[in-house]
Amino acid sequence: xxxxxxxxxxxxxxxxxxxxxxxxxxxxxxxxxxxxxxxxxxxxxxxxxxxxxxxxxxxxxxxxxxxxxxxxxxxxxxxxxxxxxxxxxxxxxxxxxxxxxxxxxxxxxxxxxxxxxxxxxxxxxxxxxxxxxxxxxxxxxxxxxxxxxxxxxxxxxxxxxxxxxxxxxxxxxxxxxxxxxxxxxxxxxxxxxxxxxxxxxxxxxxxxxxxxxxxxxxxxxxxxxxxxxxxxxxxxxxxxxxxxxxxxxxxxxxxxxxxxxxxxxxxxxxxxxxxxxxxxxxxxxxxxxxxxxxxxxxxxxxxxxxxxxxxxxxxxxxxxxxxxxxxxxxxxxxxxxxxxxxxxxxxxxxxxxxxxxxxxxxxxxxxxxxxxxxxxxxxxxxxxxxxxxxxxxxxxxxxxxxxxxxxxxxxxxxxxx
Amino acid sequence: xxxxxxxxxxxxxxxxxxxxxxxxxxxxxxxxxxxxxxxxxxxxxxxxxxxxxxxxxxxxxxxxxxxxxxxxxxxxxxxxxxxxxxxxxxxxxxxxxxxxxxxxxxxxxxxxxxxxxxxxxxxxxxxxxxxxxxxxxxxxxxxxxxxxxxxxxxxxxxxxxxxxxxxxxxxxxxxxxxxxxxxxxxxxxxxxxxxxxxxxxxxxxxxxxxxxxxxxxxxxxxxxxxxxxxxxxxxxxxxxxxxxxxxxxxxxxxxxxxxxxxxxxxxxxxxxxxxxxxxxxxxx
Numbered sequence: 001x002x003x004x005x006x007x008x009x010x011x012x013x014x015x016x017x018x019x020x021x022x023x024x025x026x027x028x029x030x031x032x033x034x035x036x037x038x039x040x041x042x043x044x045x046x047x048x049x050x051x052x053x054x055x056x057x058x059x060x061x062x063x064x065x066x067x068x069x070x071x072x073x074x075x076x077x078x079x080x081x082x083x084x085x086x087x088x089x090x091x092x093x094x095x096x097x098x099x100x101x102x103x104x105x106x107x108x109x110x111x112x113x114x115x116x117x118x119x120x121x122x123x124x125x126x127x128x129x130x131x132x133x134x135x136x137x138x139x140x141x142x143x144x145x146x147x148x149x150x151x152x153x154x155x156x157x158x159x160x161x162x163x164x165x166x167x168x169x170x171x172x173x174x175x176x177x178x179x180x181x182x183x184x185x186x187x188x189x190x191x192x193x194x195x196x197x198x199x200x201x202x203x204x205x206x207x208x209x210x211x212x213x214x215x216x217x218x219x220x221x222x223x224x225x226x227x228x229x230x231x232x233x234x235x236x237x238x239x240x241x242x243x244x245x246x247x248x249x250x251x252x253x254x255x256x257x258x259x260x261x262x263x264x265x266x267x268x269x270x271x272x273x274x275x276x277x278x279x280x281x282x283x284x285x286x287x288x289x290x291x292x293x294x295x296x297x298x299x300x301x302x303x304x305x306x307x308x309x310x311x312x313x314x315x316x317x318x319x320x321x322x323x324x325x326x327x328x329x330x331x332x333x334x335x336x337x338x339x340x341x342x343x344x345x346x347x348x349x350x351x352x353x354x355x356x357x358x359x360x361x362x363x364x365x366x367x368x369x370x371x372x373x374x375x376x377x378x379x380x381x382x383x384x385x386x387x388x389x390x391x392x393x394x395x396x397x398x399x400x401x402x403x404x405x406x407x408x409x410x411x412x413x414x415x416x417x
Numbered sequence: 418x419x420x421x422x423x424x425x426x427x428x429x430x431x432x433x434x435x436x437x438x439x440x441x442x443x444x445x446x447x448x449x450x451x452x453x454x455x456x457x458x459x460x461x462x463x464x465x466x467x468x469x470x471x472x473x474x475x476x477x478x479x480x481x482x483x484x485x486x487x488x489x490x491x492x493x494x495x496x497x498x499x500x501x502x503x504x505x506x507x508x509x510x511x512x513x514x515x516x517x518x519x520x521x522x523x524x525x526x527x528x529x530x531x532x533x534x535x536x537x538x539x540x541x542x543x544x545x546x547x548x549x550x551x552x553x554x555x556x557x558x559x560x561x562x563x564x565x566x567x568x569x570x571x572x573x574x575x576x577x578x579x580x581x582x583x584x585x586x587x588x589x590x591x592x593x594x595x596x597x598x599x600x601x602x603x604x605x606x607x608x609x610x611x612x613x614x615x616x617x618x619x620x621x622x623x624x625x626x627x628x629x630x631x632x633x634x635x636x637x638x639x640x641x642x643x644x645x646x647x648x649x650x651x652x653x654x655x656x657x658x659x660x661x662x663x664x665x666x667x668x669x670x671x672x673x674x675x676x677x678x679x680x681x682x683x684x685x686x687x688x689x690x691x692x693x694x695x696x697x698x699x700x701x
Binding site for chain 1: 444445447518523578656664680
């Protein structure tokens with residue numbers, strides 16, 4: 001007998017195995033089609049724009065766009081000796097337009113980053129070039145300032161137009177590449193970004209710690225109390241969770257102000273003098289207190305859902321075997337809650353590291369975090385490529401933490417409410 | 418939880434200390450919200466309890482800030498509330514449709530690359546809002562949707578879908594797929610099966626996911642700050658501007674309304690959760 005006839009056939013006359021495979025494939029496609037709309041939507045409106053931030057952060061076309069003719073003429077120039085007449089002419093023409101449009105200042109600043117002293121040279125050229133005659137621009141420009149005879153300055157212009165740059169990332173950690181192409185730190189008094197990074201990490205760490213210390217006992221209480229009472233107490237956790245972030249921040253602004261209730265209370269119990277009320281808002285204290293209260297529910301809920309599953313008989317068993325309550329707690333109960341601790345801590349940490357609203361409102365100057373700096377560059381200085389670079393640095397950090405979170409607890413285990 | 422009679426004294430002390438700590442934490446969690454209530458009825462323009470209020474003098478209280486919120490001249494709250502509701506409602510509908518479909522697909526055991534896709538779908542929840550804001554702003558500016566309602570609605574759909582995906586996937590985890598097979602075997606087409614069998618059963622999950630999406634949209638300020646123009650101002654934006662510039666009691670009146678709204682949402686969510694657990698046969 002041939003193997004063909006041994007195969008079981010479905011009603012359509014196709015071998016059953018094939019028919020099953022086909023059905024399986026159809027189901028796979030069906031499941032995938034259901035996910036497709038959302039997946040496509042997110043990829044187009046979200047994932048690609050985030051990836052696009054990367055190209056924006058390394059793309060530095062500012063100077064190239066200001067001196068289009070010059071860079072075209074410079075393509076032939078090898079950079080060893082002074083450039084030929086065409087480059088001088090092109091530069092003169094480009095610069096004339098910039099001076100006329102009053103945008104030359106930007107170029108002066110940018111080129112001064114490359115080579116110190118460029119600014120004054122360019123300013124002088126802007127004044128003198130009105131009297132230029134047509135032809136032989138090389139001689140005329142070099143007459144304006146002797147530095148134009150120095151090939152270093154022309155190299156600086158050429159160097160300023162790479163296809164891409166990582167200078168924004170260096171700036172994000174307070175470094176820059178100097179004239180020789182070496183990466184060095186900026187002078188000590190200008191290292192603001194590193195302070196912000198370390199402050200962000202510090203605030204995120206301590207907020208997580210405070211949340212953990214406060215959430216653990218109440219999660220335990222909620223998990224062990226009879227349903228009747230715990231449901232009522234759960235509302236204390238869930239109501240802040242559902243209330244607008246701005247409302248909660250507003251209430252902290254009222255509480256922590258100098259004439260606020262917290263200060264009133266401190267005066268009343270005699271902790272501080274009435275005329276010497278401490279400033280609790282617009283500094284780090286305000287950020288800590290408000291963020292801890294706002295993020296606390298995110299710690300309580302995962303802890304609660306884990307503690308709920310721990311049977312009370314385990315502790316009793318431990319005690320009946322001779323452990324003191326303290327030993328039983330640390331040897332039996334605490335290890336069982338570790339998944340919840342991991343989930344809660346990482347969730348709070350991730351949220352805290354990217355916090356924006358609360359630090360901006362109650363943080364003042366000494367309580368702002370890296371997110372505030374990103375928003376500042378997006379809205380005020382309009383240095384979008386720098387904002388993108390800092391955003392991506394922050395995102396990388398968060399993704400690393402998220403990856404750890406996924407390894408430890410799994411993203412499917414996130415529970416809400 | 419009463420202590421058994423044989424409890425030793427030092428343990429008894431420890432237990433009361435523990436209850437005291439818990440009480441403090443609960444107070445810390447909930448008390449700040451209740452400061453807003455009385456202060457929003459302040460007759461003065463200050464954000465502190467006046468002497469009259471401390472004496473419970475009726476003259477020290479008034480509803481002028483509520484009147485100001487509704488009838489005030491040049492007040493932005495009417496427009497902001499209208500915009501907020503329009504944006505939140507459409508964003509919720511969009512999130513529910515896209516999120517529920519995706520959750521149905523993800524819960525199928527035939528789904529390929531489940532982990533990767535799930536991670537992608539809930540990424541807007543993990544990525545810090547400021548980064549989402551920057552990225553979405555770049556996209557909307559490119560396609561010309563910045564400073565439009567549609568742009569903000571789409572942005573809020575991005576932020577809201579992860580909640581729907583998570584809650585509906587959780588509801589579907591206890592779902593008995595043999596009922597839908599039974600429906601098909603009785604001649605129902607897939608659409609009818611979904612509308613008549615699946616949807617009613619997963620509805621609590623869908624609605625509670627929708628509530629999350631609604632609250633996310635209604636309370637969202639970071640992304641809107643980048644996207645909104647003057648015509649798209651929302652309640653959170655107005656609160657943000659108010660809190661930054663001058664803290665006026667009108668903001669507290671608005672905040673009180675928002676707290677009442679969140680109490681209503683909380684109650685709905687709790688009822689739905691209990692119903693869903695009852696339906697899925699989870700008894701605690």
